[in-house]
Amino acid sequence: MTIDEVTEKKIYLPRLLSADEQRDMIDRYVASGRMFRLWDNGVKCIAVVTRLNETECALKNIATCPADQGKGYGRAMLAYLAETFLKACKTVYVGTGDVPGILRFYHKSGFRASHWVKDFFTDNDEKRLSKRAYSYVTWSICAETQMTWKHAKLREE
Template sequence: MEIRKVEKNKKQYLNLLLLADEQEDMIDRYLERGTMYVLEDDGVVAECVVTDEGGGVLELKNIAVTPDCQGKGYGKALVDFLVRTYIGQYTVLQVGTGDSPSTIPFYESCGFYRHHLVKNFFTDYYDHPIYECGVQLVDMVYLQREM
């Protein structure tokens, strides 16, 4: 398993990015200003993008694992890598996600706790309804963990 930084042609991983954020114009808002990493284990199986949000906050904007590789620890390995890589440079790692039973437990297992809620995020900023586990996402939950 190897994690490497992607400096050019980040959109070559669009299929992975779209697993975590299904509207391309939303990805375009952070992709170029973000730092991208891919995790390879006999091919690329996961990716993440982080951005500097100022005030000591590093935000995890996108993290995805190919469906056939989910549940094998690759997502947690990326989060652990980010903490190791950025410790001392940031005080908080933050992530915004849908209030979904499939994502919140993952982040909590990685040491994140609920911080705040942005009401109607998915209905205000996306051009179509976003569903996860058969439930329409409405609010964005921000979770944080100390670095």
């Protein structure tokens, strides 16, 4: 299994659309962000991270092939990104819907919910295909908690 940075980003747009249904948003953060892919006998996971300012980064999208979900690829990508970006940023943020499986995924990966925006998707996204998520949850992982996060990850494995 290897993770590397992608320069030919457009070929992965269909994968990103599986995790974020707003093409215009994807186009914006793909243009300004850094894209990574996890390869294990084929591309299993794609992620995009943007720099918000000198001390903060944001994971804008992480998408694992549906057939490969639950096999640790998303968690491996998060571990790589946290290790990589917490060297340059004090905090890495992720915004998600309030879908229980997604909430568990980020919590088990060491992120902590920092705030919720009730009815975010129903109020702001009329075209959203998936109506599963209603609230928007912002998660964060900080450089100060990285050791705790690594310890928790090791206990799970």
